[in-house]
Amino acid sequence: MQAQLIALDWGTSSLRAYKLGPAGVVLEQRSLALGIMHLPSEPRNIAGVDCTDGFELAFDTACGDWLDAQPSLPVIACGMVGSAQGWSEAAYRSTPVDVASLGQALHCVRSLRAVDVHIVPGVIEQVGLPNVMRGEETQVLGVLQGLGAQVLIGLPGSHSKWVEVVEGRITHFDTFMTGELFAILSKHSILGRTQQPCEQFQAEAFDRGVHVALSKDGQRGVLSTLFSARTLGLTTELAPKQQPDYLSGLLIGHELAGLPDNAKHKPIILVGAAPLCARYQRALALCGFAHVSLAQEATERGLWQLAVAAGLIQPVTEA
Amino acid sequence: MQAQLIALDWGTSSLRAYKLGPAGVVLEQRSLALGIMHLPSEPRNIAGVDCTDGFELAFDTACGDWLDAQPSLPVIACGMVGSAQGWSEAAYRSTPVDVASLGQALHCVRSLRAVDVHIVPGVIEQVGLPNVMRGEETQVLGVLQGLGAQVLIGLPGSHSKWVEVVEGRITHFDTFMTGELFAILSKHSILGRTQQPCEQFQAEAFDRGVHVALSKDGQRGVLSTLFSARTLGLTTELAPKQQPDYLSGLLIGHELAGLPDNAKHKPIILVGAAPLCARYQRALALCGFAHVSLAQEATERGLWQLAVAAGLIQPVTEA
Numbered sequence: 001m002q003a004q005l006i007a008l009d010w011g012t013s014s015l016r017a018y019k020l021g022p023a024g025v026v027l028e029q030r031s032l033a034l035g036i037m038h039l040p041s042e043p044r045n046i047a048g049v050d051c052t053d054g055f056e057l058a059f060d061t062a063c064g065d066w067l068d069a070q071p072s073l074p075v076i077a078c079g080m081v082g083s084a085q086g087w088s089e090a091a092y093r094s095t096p097v098d099v100a101s102l103g104q105a106l107h108c109v110r111s112l113r114a115v116d117v118h119i120v121p122g123v124i125e126q127v128g129l130p131n132v133m134r135g136e137e138t139q140v141l142g143v144l145q146g147l148g149a150q151v152l153i154g155l156p157g158s159h160s161k162w163v164e165v166v167e168g169r170i171t172h173f174d175t176f177m178t179g180e181l182f183a184i185l186s187k188h189s190i191l192g193r194t195q196q197p198c199e200q201f202q203a204e205a206f207d208r209g210v211h212v213a214l215s216k217d218g219q220r221g222v223l224s225t226l227f228s229a230r231t232l233g234l235t236t237e238l239a240p241k242q243q244p245d246y247l248s249g250l251l252i253g254h255e256l257a258g259l260p261d262n263a264k265h266k267p268i269i270l271v272g273a274a275p276l277c278a279r280y281q282r283a284l285a286l287c288g289f290a291h292v293s294l295a296q297e298a299t300e301r302g303l304w305q306l307a308v309a310a311g312l313i314q315p316v317t318e319a
Numbered sequence: 320m321q322a323q324l325i326a327l328d329w330g331t332s333s334l335r336a337y338k339l340g341p342a343g344v345v346l347e348q349r350s351l352a353l354g355i356m357h358l359p360s361e362p363r364n365i366a367g368v369d370c371t372d373g374f375e376l377a378f379d380t381a382c383g384d385w386l387d388a389q390p391s392l393p394v395i396a397c398g399m400v401g402s403a404q405g406w407s408e409a410a411y412r413s414t415p416v417d418v419a420s421l422g423q424a425l426h427c428v429r430s431l432r433a434v435d436v437h438i439v440p441g442v443i444e445q446v447g448l449p450n451v452m453r454g455e456e457t458q459v460l461g462v463l464q465g466l467g468a469q470v471l472i473g474l475p476g477s478h479s480k481w482v483e484v485v486e487g488r489i490t491h492f493d494t495f496m497t498g499e500l501f502a503i504l505s506k507h508s509i510l511g512r513t514q515q516p517c518e519q520f521q522a523e524a525f526d527r528g529v530h531v532a533l534s535k536d537g538q539r540g541v542l543s544t545l546f547s548a549r550t551l552g553l554t555t556e557l558a559p560k561q562q563p564d565y566l567s568g569l570l571i572g573h574e575l576a577g578l579p580d581n582a583k584h585k586p587i588i589l590v591g592a593a594p595l596c597a598r599y600q601r602a603l604a605l606c607g608f609a610h611v612s613l614a615q616e617a618t619e620r621g622l623w624q625l626a627v628a629a630g631l632i633q634p635v636t637e638a
Contacts, residue, residue: 084553128535129547129550176543184508231494232449255540258538
């Protein structure tokens with residue numbers, strides 16, 4: 001099947017490349033550890049030029065052979081590649097923003113191969129504390145089809161986003177540093193010292209963490225409840241193998257307790273890695289959120305739709 | 320002046336040794352980086368024995384010469400030295416606990432020099448989430464003299480404690496991992512990447528952090544507001560040099576927002592390093608806490624009083 005589009009999900013630590021066929025079907029995909037903070041540095045010849053630019057090198061590694069085979073394939077990219085530290089800065093669009101309209105705001109950078117890379121701009125909210133996203137706006141678009149007028153989209157990760165969408169427009173979003181905090185607490189804090197990794201999910205410990213976050217103790221905030229991951233170990237109420245999942249539940253519980261009050265009545269869509277979404281789905285149920293579903297392939301779909309909106313490709317008309 | 324007591328404040332990362340004279344006056348003091356997680360390992364001869372035990376080695380380094388000069392000096396110690404990872408475990412006493420009575424519960428370990436080291440037990444609270452302290456109970460005793468019946472004692476640090484004392488008894492306490500979180504966020508998280516250290520205290524940025532913690536945005540919790548230390552940098556509202564003190568104010572603000580509702584009406588005493596206490600005093604004022612004062616020499620005084628209560632020394636009677 002002939003490819004129609006190269007779609008790149010290019011974040012801080014990883015670069016995912018998709019070769020998409022008619023109607024956006026995924027023909028091939030690659031996952032590379034070539035995020036914008038982990039670019040290659042070994043010089044290489046690209047299109048007859050001795051190249052030392054990390055972005056060019058990573059781009060060539062990700063999809064050079066696809067472009068060799070079909071040099072006129074259009075390329076679209078989302079994520080931190082469009083940040084100030086990225087390949088070329090794609091200025092933020094302010095909320096409220098119609099996500100489909102981002103297709104008219106793609107930012108172009110021309111690669112050494114003379115191929116234009118179309119970068120999706122991120123979104124900024126400047127009401128109250130500023131908040132930013134890059135990449136998530138594309139995932140939001142990718143899951144919107146077929147949903148109701150009002151929806152809350154959760155994108156768990158290092159920096160979890162919760163995005164309120166009203167009739168296709170991002171009206172508000174929040175960021176929680178839950179995933180990064182879990183990682184650095186486990187690796188660098190006193191809590192990590194008594195933790196023992198465990199392959200099997202410790203459901204009881206996870207649920208306990210969520211419940212503590214929701215409890216009266218939890219109202220003192222996460223700075224206070226965190227210490228219980230240590231003290232429950234000291235009192236032998238939590239085995240070392242249970243401590244990581246207790247901490248995970250505790251942090252996710254605090255994140256969910258921080259969602260807006262009206263969130264419980266909205267349909268919620270979760271987008272992200274399946275094991276992490278499963279944790280959030282479990283915690284959401286414990287917190288009394290009723291309407292939760294999971295989305296698949298949000299990034300590929302979003303990039304495809306933006307490429308169509310930008311006129312980079314023609315949507316397939318059925319024969 | 321003849322020494323009366325050797326008092327050790329022996330924590331996780333440091334060991335402070337005090338030689339105390341009549342009425343507890345400090346004759347000499349030493350600060351060593353020989354906390355229980357940083358013990359010496361080089362073997363040495365102590366009292367005719369080739370010694371490899373880290374606790375013995377650290378003890379000898381801290382006050383071996385004092386004991387050489389006065390072999391019968393009594394020794395008292397508080398802090399993590401009495402934990403399960405310490406020299407010898409001094410079992411916790413449960414709240415509510417009369418802090419002066421801890422003098423009757425000292426735990427003894429005999430050193431190679433045949434000197435008894437009297438270790439102050441820590442305190443555990445087992446109502447709701449368990450909470451523990453080791454060392455702070457001694458500081459609490461050290462500041463109680465002359466205070467009213469009800470007081471709230473704040474001990475800022477890696478793991479800040481807030482201790483409610485009613486008529487000399489610790490009735491309740493909370494722990495906040497504020498200091499450790501500040502350290503690991505600055506060193507290991509994305510927030511550290513845009514921070515620039517600054518010798519001068521950035522008062523405006525600190526105050527802003529406190530205010531954000533107290534604001535409507537702050538109600539979503541620290542997992543959410545943390546990200547503003549980055550986004551306010553992106554929007555150039557916070558210079559790189561302001562970001563560390565903004566983060567400090569933000570975390571301290573969240574800690575204070577987690578104190579019990581009735582805390583505002585109690586006299587508050589702060590115990591700890593002067594620069595850190597100054598930050599807390601400033602933040603407390605911004606949060607509307609009216610009666611705040613600072614205590615000095617809490618540990619030395621507490622250890623002295625416990626040694627007197629234990630009969631290790633005789634309180635001086637005026638001639």
